[in-house]
Amino acid sequence: MYRHSAYPNGYASNKRDDGEPFSQYLHRFQPRQTHLHQRNRILKLLGLGCVLTFFGLLILHPSTRNHLPLLGVASPAVKHFEIETLRYYDLETVQGTSRGWEREERVLLCTPLRDAEEHLRMFFNHLRNFTYPHHLIDLAFLVSDSKDNTEGLLTQLLEELQADPDPKQPYGEISVIHKDFGQKVNQDVESRHGFAAQASRRKLMAQARNWLMYSALRPTHSWVYWRDADVETAPVTLIEDLMRHDKDVIVPNVWRPLPDWLGGEQPYDLNSWQESETALALAETLDEDAVIVEGYAEYATWRPHLAYLRDPYGDPDMEMEIDGVGGVSILAKARVFRAGVHFPAFSFEKHAETEGFGKMAKRMGFSVVGLPHYTVWHLYEPSEQDLQHMQEMEAERNSRAQEEKEREERMKRIKEEFKDPNSQWEKDKAGIAEKTRQEEKAAAEKKAAAKKKVAAETKEAAEKTAAEEKAEQGEQAGQKIQSPDTASTSEESVKVKRPLGKKASSD
Amino acid sequence: MAVKRISRGRGGITTLLAFVLFIGVLVFIFTPSSDPESVATRQRISDAAAANPLSPPTSAFRKSSDPNGRRSPPPVVHYQLNNLTSTPNPIANKERILILTPTTKFYQEYWDNILKFTYPHEHISLGFIIPKTTDGNKATTELQKAIAKTQSGPESDRFQSITIIRQDFEPPLTSQSEAERHKLENQKIRRTSMARARNSLLFTTLGPHTSWVLWLDSDIIETPPGLIQDLTSFDKPIIVPNCFQRFYNTDTNAEEVRPYDFNSWRDSDTAQELAAKMGPDEILLEGYSEMATYRTLMAHLGDTDSRRDQRKIMPLDGVGGTALMVKAEVHRDGAMFPPFPFYHLVETEGFAKMARRLGWESWGLPNYFVYHYNE
Structure with missing residues (x-):
């Protein structure tokens, strides 16, 4: 685009009106982009300063180098701690x-x-x-x-x-x-x-x-x-x-x-x-x-x-x-x-x-x-002695248990061998009673038959009756002898029981 | 514009120079460190440091990284004392030395002397016990100043750790103008108090890492720089160099040396008889005319000739504490400095006796000198 600093009428482009005197120094000299230039220079100076300080620091204080991650890669990986070597105690x-x-x-x-x-x-x-x-x-x-x-x-x-x-x-x-x-x-x-x-x-x-x-x-x-x-x-x-x-x-x-x-x-x-x-x-x-x-x-x-x-x-x-x-x-x-x-x-x-x-x-x-x-x-x-004593106690306990078991078994055996005689006696008694009854019956029948016979043969009657009564008396005496016998047997079995029971209780 | 023109004119050389310089600086900076050995040292020290302040005083410890100072519970730490050695070649076995110094006055010469020790400083821990008196406070301040300087100085000079203990009992007053009889009594009180201070220092700092304990008084101002290696090389449980003192002899107008520490001796029959007659609380002391013991004193056997045999060795029954190298296991077995009459002996002399009862022998080097400060 065409650009000129003056109008075609000859006035300077920034001249507002004719009354204004022409002056080439109307505006202060301001080089283009001055501002930017200065800022740039300050920044550059600052940057240079920073870099110099940084390198100076690294040179003067070698220990700071280790704080840099970038340099840490360059140097072997050294783990560092703040170390305290002085201890003070009162x-x-x-x-x-x-x-x-x-x-x-x-x-x-x-x-x-x-x-x-x-x-x-x-x-x-x-x-x-x-x-x-x-x-x-x-x-x-x-x-x-x-x-x-x-x-x-x-x-x-x-x-x-x-x-x-x-x-x-x-x-x-x-x-x-x-x-x-x-x-x-x-x-x-x-x-x-x-x-x-x-x-x-x-x-x-x-x-x-x-x-x-x-x-x-x-x-x-x-x-x-x-x-x-x-x-x-x-x-x-x-x-x-x-x-x-x-x-x-x-x-x-x-x-x-x-x-x-x-x-x-x-x-x-x-x-x-x-x-x-x-x-x-x-x-x-x-x-x-x-x-x-x-x-x-x-x-x-x-x-x-x-x-x-x-x-x-x-x-x-x-x-x-x-x-x-x-x-x-x-x-x-x-x-x-x-x-x-x-x-x-x-x-x-x-x-x-x-x-x-x-x-x-x-x-x-x-x-x-x-x-x-x-x-x-x-x-x-426990000491050796205690252990021995404990073993003895254990052995004694075991033997006692064994004894107890044996005793129980014996009791069982006794019970089995010597059965309770009462039931047998009852049976026997019943049997005897039955027998007696039958015999009595038979005797009665015989008596009745004899009476009939007496009635029939009155002559022989006196002799026969006397003989029969004799026989009956003898039978009853035999029964009397038998019953005390069975009683004594049952009494004996109780006697056998008692001493065993005593021993158990004394234990 | 002018500058530009000039630079354009000589551009080649300047740019090249600048470039070379720049590269040089970069190389210098990016080199891990000026001294790779110092990095290794730092790494080792860092590894050796304990994770928690609740740790043996013979280790440095890591400061808390938590800003609140809160820490996780201390870790479970195993110490393999089966592998702890005390051999004639301590450097190769990385054995830790604990230098213990009961201090009442700080001597810069003492500090300068231990700084010169050629034993790797990273394997040296220091322990000091200082009474809580005016003099003690002064000594503490001076000591801390010296420590701060050393521990922030070159890595190779820094010690592994330093412990300062302030004594929990008053040291007995020392007055010079008393009758001889009282002096003897004072001497007993002084020695028992000293023994207690030594025990307090030893048993709080020994820890599980120490292989050798070097007792070195705060007024020992000159020793050979290889003292630790020299003493350990004999591989004796307890070994004492001869303690001398440099002085200016006004008669001959010359610098001379004279014996200083008379507590290293071999027993005599006379001393045994004296002890047998004593009450249970009496003690035998060396250097008193009313108590002539006729013991063989190592101090008098020193040969001042410069061509003397420094490795000459003799068995001892009593030892002095000015400079004394002890295997840590002797102390761990229970050998301490009796603050009470033990077989009529106290402190370092009693220590030698107690060690003997535990089966450890004492030895002396009559021709190997360390020097005491001269007031």
Whole structure:
């Protein structure tokens, strides 16, 4: 299209009217697209700035490179987490108080396990029932020298516990320590409690307990609770109940239920005791490595045992100072272990393991206390002797049942052989009566015939009648003799019955 | 316009140069990292870190990624202590070393010295126990400053983890101007308190990973950089180098060394007899004239000749704690620093005795020196 800046009349195209003076500077010089140009340049500058900063950042701080997805492909896929390497703890905050659950004090629960597969489910039921806040309890297990599936089952149960949908169920830190100590002593009840094996067994147990604790104790723990897996019945508030006493080391009384024929119940843990003069004197005479063990005739120590002082109706809060402690259920402040008290795997003042632990705690000035009337029930595992006794009882029961059966059979046989004679007697009596009647009839007929004959032959009548009456009398006497006979037979059969009945009742 | 014309004029070379430079920068940037080894280190450290803060203090741990700080319940962690070794070749077996330092005063020289250790730092964890006193607070601040610098510095210098424990009991007051008798009594109180601090530190930080524990006092300011490898190479359950002190001898006007730690000794019959006569709560101490024990002190056996045999080794009955290398299994068996008279011995000397009762022998290196700070 034709375009011109002026009209054909010679005026500039933007001249409105003639009065307006012509000026070539009427409008400011405005190059075309100035605006756009400037914006472009600013954008370019900005972009350049960004790119420069970006590359500068990458060069100056190499670590930022890893945040780029694009660069992440170029570099090998390294998973990065923000890592904290410094931990700061103030031990004054983890002294342990009587109301730990309110002050969020952490508890370390230690359980040594060996061939304990059969007890694990029971133990986990106890775990689930603990009323102490679970997230404040750290669990530590030692699996050692196990030949059964303790490890597999433990892992499975722990995983289930931690994945429980109930937020109150999962526990805190969970450590499973695997360490074998090459234990040659068998774990069955007999060899476990035999006297000769005690010293070396207790030292190995002590070593195991130390390895467990020193792997699991953290600066955050205020309390350490030792619990065996084979506790059958215990209060769910056990941790709080023991904690309330605010003692450095505290143990409940440990008993076990027994079958009725053994008395129903029995003290189990004899390792909680008060020191006696006799025992101290005995310790003096023993050599450096000897270990005094309780509950064996070989060492008569005459110590007052916590277990024997139990009164089922006693005050469960009653405390008793003790020197040796049993390991079934110990609650101790973590500061006791931090100070260095442990389970001596050597003869410490002639004791090892938990008893040595009690002794060492005392030596360092910590309070060691037992609760005689607060009871935890250990699982009852029959000993070899008990098993034998049970076998004997079983055999006796069997023989008695056998006897009973035989007796019944004999009774049956007797009943069959000696039938009740009454019916026979009735029959016989009926038969006799019938016979008598017939005979009487016959006699009567004969009499009638005789009378007729008398009537007919009056001469012979006197002789004949006399002879017939004689015969009749003889027959009646025979009958009289017969009936007492049958009566005596029935009486005899009753006599046979009676002694048998007596025997049965006397049994 | 002018610029354009110039660029058009020399276009070839400039563009080429710019292009080469650009490619160079790109290559530089896209190279995974300047140091592939550092990436590997970082990866290893990241793998070794525990998933939860509730974990052994000898591991670093991952910070919570959840903004609310909420975490899922801690995982079930298995520790195979059957596979844990403490061998004469710890680097090859990736054995973890725990360096434990009871601290009352922070010495920068101490920190600089452990930074120089040639043992891979990723396998070293540090533990400190500091009393809650004014001096202790000062030491903590200085220590934290040093830690912050190191742990954000080069990857290879960073330690696996560091734990600071604040002591839960007051350290006994130390007064210098007391009668000799009281000094002895004070010494006993000081040593028992020290033993308790050592136990508190040891048993809260040991954890399931540690293979060797190196006790190193905060005033040990100079050791050979290969200290860890050197001490472990003897494969002894407990081993002590000889602790000396550098000083300026004003008589000869020369830098000289003198023995410092007298707690490493072999027992003597005299000492045994002394102990037999003692009450159950009395302790035997070294370096008191009224209690001459005539023990063989390792400190006096040190040969200062530069051509000495550094690998000379001797059995010991008591050990000092200024520098002390212990297999972790010795501690795990229950060997601790008795804070009560144990066979009339306390702290590190009692430790050697307790270890002996558990069947572990102690050894000393009379010609291998570490140096104590000189006030």
